[in-house]
Amino acid sequence: MPFPSLRRCRSTVQAPVPREHPREHPRRSLSDWRLLPDIPEFWTWKTEAQLRLSDALQVTTSTAASAQPRSLDPKSRDAKPRLLLMGLRRSGKSSIASVVFHKMPPNETLFLESTTRIQKDSIHSFMDFQVWDFPGQLEYLEPSFDLEDIFGSLGALVWVIDAQDDYLDSVARLNRTILTVQQYYPGINIEVFIHKVDGLSEEYRTDTFQDIVQRISDELSDAGYENAPVHYYLTSIYDYSVFEAFSKVIQKLIPNLSTLENLINTLGNNCGFEKTYLFDVLSKIYIASDTRPVDMACYEMCSDYIDVIVDISELYSWDHPSRRSKGEQIQEAESHVVLHDETMIHLMEMNKYLCLVSVIRNPEAKEKRGLIDMNCRTFQDALNDVFSRSWEQEDHASG
Ligand SMILES: Nc1nc2c(ncn2[C@@H]2O[C@H](COP(=O)(O)OP(=O)(O)OP(=O)(O)O)[C@@H](O)[C@H]2O)c(=O)[nH]1
Numbered sequence: 001m002p003f004p005s006l007r008r009c010r011s012t013v014q015a016p017v018p019r020e021h022p023r024e025h026p027r028r029s030l031s032d033w034r035l036l037p038d039i040p041e042f043w044t045w046k047t048e049a050q051l052r053l054s055d056a057l058q059v060t061t062s063t064a065a066s067a068q069p070r071s072l073d074p075k076s077r078d079a080k081p082r083l084l085l086m087g088l089r090r091s092g093k094s095s096i097a098s099v100v101f102h103k104m105p106p107n108e109t110l111f112l113e114s115t116t117r118i119q120k121d122s123i124h125s126f127m128d129f130q131v132w133d134f135p136g137q138l139e140y141l142e143p144s145f146d147l148e149d150i151f152g153s154l155g156a157l158v159w160v161i162d163a164q165d166d167y168l169d170s171v172a173r174l175n176r177t178i179l180t181v182q183q184y185y186p187g188i189n190i191e192v193f194i195h196k197v198d199g200l201s202e203e204y205r206t207d208t209f210q211d212i213v214q215r216i217s218d219e220l221s222d223a224g225y226e227n228a229p230v231h232y233y234l235t236s237i238y239d240y241s242v243f244e245a246f247s248k249v250i251q252k253l254i255p256n257l258s259t260l261e262n263l264i265n266t267l268g269n270n271c272g273f274e275k276t277y278l279f280d281v282l283s284k285i286y287i288a289s290d291t292r293p294v295d296m297a298c299y300e301m302c303s304d305y306i307d308v309i310v311d312i313s314e315l316y317s318w319d320h321p322s323r324r325s326k327g328e329q330i331q332e333a334e335s336h337v338v339l340h341d342e343t344m345i346h347l348m349e350m351n352k353y354l355c356l357v358s359v360i361r362n363p364e365a366k367e368k369r370g371l372i373d374m375n376c377r378t379f380q381d382a383l384n385d386v387f388s389r390s391w392e393q394e395d396h397a398s399g
Contacts, residue, residue: 089136
């Protein structure tokens with residue numbers, strides 16, 4: 001399924017939206033608005049960003065065999081980072097993959113059949129990666145399975161535990177898996193989704209979370225594996241928690257994440273953005289954001305706004321055969337909406353896969369749209385440089 005592009009859509013929507021935001025935020029004064037320097041500092045810094053990217057790639061290449069996930073080797077075309085979705089039967093693995101990567105409405109997952117073979121899904125986006133959905137009953141630790149085949153290009157192992165069910169078996173199996181796999185792949189990222197928490201009360205949710213964390217860490221340390229790199233998330237397909245959790249998982253696979261965060265911080269500080277997310281348009285996973293704390297309500301609002309713009313652009317944008325562009329035109333989608341409390345959401349498409357969505361809580365932002373757009377374009381150039389796949393260009397040139 002192709003990624004929807006927001007191309008040729010430009011909209012300026014001004015509508016009252018009946019969503020109250022829970023927090024009050026300090027407003028920035030006009031003097032705080034600054035233009036990102038076109039030259040020379042920003043571009044010097046951009047060059048640094050490129051350098052840091054290539055450094056990161058070199059580091060991951062040279063240490064691929066040791067602590068780093070081997071999948072990040074950019075030279076190997078087949079070694080796309082692999083996310084393994086594992087867990088017991090009916091824990092919700094296929095539902096997560098379908099909702100996050102195939103936009104399946106959560107209710108339709110009720111009709112998903114049990115997986116009988118490993119489902120391999122290649123995701124082509126800002127970064128190519130694979131999602132492998134394992135059948136719950138598969139005994140992959142048996143000698144008949146080649147561990148290298150399964151865990152060789154591992155980006156992360158996502159273990160899904162059904163929190164509405166008895167989870168002791170699942171915890172025991174996870175521990176067995178960790179202890180086996182970490183002998184060969186010590187740097188492995190283990191991400192535990194304590195899933196289906198929508199059916200649990202707030203109190204029971206916290207108790208379940210603590211109990212699972214305790215059991216896993218106790219068993220692992222009893223087996224002599226201290227400080228295992230295991231991360232826990234409370235998830236459900238019925239809200240945004242699973243997208244948030246996947247965002248965190250994917251972000252760990254991006255070697256140049258700190259560069260992206262620095263760029264977004266600089267942009268946000270210069271434009272008075274309260275929060276900025278760099279989203280993958282199709283999955284609505286955010287691959288980076290500024291380093292201010294994540295506010296779920298803000299994240300949901302930005303994520304919903306992408307849906308609105310994608311829907312509008314799919315409905316109304318098309319390639320008109322006889323239309324000629326007059327001179328240079330900006331091809332990417334841009335849009336903003338001002339809400340009833342003067343909060344502005346600003347969206348700008350960055351490239352085929354990514355869009356930048358920012359929240360600005362300043363009534364003067366409307367007057368500064370030109371400046372904001374210009375700064376976002378400067379950021380876009382820097383971003384596309386960071387993501388320009390120099391190793392592919394080299395291959396292309398030499399081939
Ligand atoms: N309440 C609730 N139900 C969920 C959630 N995620 C998945 N389910 C349900 O759990 C059931 C099993 O989901 P699947 O995705 O098929 O589970 P699986 O782990 O892929 O199962 P196997 O293929 O047998 O290994 C389905 O009926 C889903 O609708 C969730 O977040 N909350």
